[in-house]
Amino acid sequence: MTSVDEPARPGERIRDAARTRAEILDVATQEFARAGYDGARVDDIAARTRTTKRMIYYYFGGKEQLFTAVLEQAYGVIREAEQQLDVEHLDPVAAIRRLAEVTFDHHEQHPDFIRLVSIENIHGAEHIAASEKLGKIGSPALDVIRRILASGQESGLFTADVDAVDLHAMISSFCFFRVANRHTFGALFGRDLVAAEQREHYRTMLGDMVIAYLTADRAAD
Amino acid sequence: MTSVDEPARPGERIRDAARTRAEILDVATQEFARAGYDGARVDDIAARTRTTKRMIYYYFGGKEQLFTAVLEQAYGVIREAEQQLDVEHLDPVAAIRRLAEVTFDHHEQHPDFIRLVSIENIHGAEHIAASEKLGKIGSPALDVIRRILASGQESGLFTADVDAVDLHAMISSFCFFRVANRHTFGALFGRDLVAAEQREHYRTMLGDMVIAYLTADRAAD
DNA sequence: TAGCTAACGTACTGGTTCGTACATTAGGGC
């Protein structure tokens, strides 16, 4: 998030295209995450900015393109976080566990992003398809996983037949589900998956699961 | 699904409250799953039934209650499927693997249900909360897991410190993510998680993962 | 400092959409 919440300091430019655009994007992110694509109201987004609805159409063209821009920014944030990833000095087991923990933490800290991804899936990822940026964004995390996996498989530590994309899916599944489905899961099973007291338990559980899978003794198979 | 698609056989009752209600529910299930709660149109649902919009309000009261009824029916279907579950004659390891496979298959076969759950989570599970049925529906699967887990832990086969709810979350995560996020995952990583050729691979992967986690040698920890 | 354009605001519109008032009829009970 670009976090534009300065109270319009005096002396600053009154007209500031970049700031106006960024402010619209931030408010739109919250509004789309809160209510979904169809539930979000362009008028409401405009009302919560220091500008008017006219500017949304001026800068983005329409509701559809605004949502695409929101997704682009949101995916940009994880990509940046993934680029900070520095685990390759660790041994493969520790590196994978660390990677899982970082993914876990990131999902927990960005529930809005999770909601946007859920919403985009309801719409068949059509906005990602419409975006020029998002198609070729790549994933730094995937490259990291690829290298750790290769090293672990070479040394014989990892026995599982997975590639980086599979492993990424496995780790993401757990992290994503925990945040995305916390409401229905809580309502049906009476357990809050994101409760603070359970955080360490689930964080450890994820690491244990992934490591157990990768290092399992498959002699008997 | 109650699947009301009989072509109005002649000789049948013209006025049939039960059939009209069921038909509305089925069409509404498709429409809500397709477009989300706010994206769904009451007029469109009515148009696709053999009755009119008036009947939706007559039987359900409104859009909100209709969606709740759709959820109630959809959750009823899994509960029924879970009651068919017959794995307790197997040894704990085989039983858990079988359970994972059944969950995997069920998610794959009911993408509409997955979408409805995603949509309900976007809305904070407020319709489940508003439902009298859904709160106390329970989960037959949870009881089964509880018994298998107890037996596996007693015999020392299972070493992991999980309860039934945790394990259910772990299995569901993978199955749910694979179906729910297939669009964004496919668009970003170029891999279709529900492609037929990969089905067996992922089904095995899930079982391996869960078993590896449950039976991992934790002596070194 | 004149003027030009990017940036911004106001007010409106046309279509949509949930919901309902009112009218009608099928068909079971007696």
Place this chain on the structure above:
DNA sequence: GCCCTAATGTACGAACCAGTACGTTAGCTA
């Protein structure tokens, strides 16, 4: 065969909502 009511259909309204026509001004540039 009559009557009563559950079930159904029609037509409409009022609010909402994405998008736009038109007018204005800040502030850089020559």
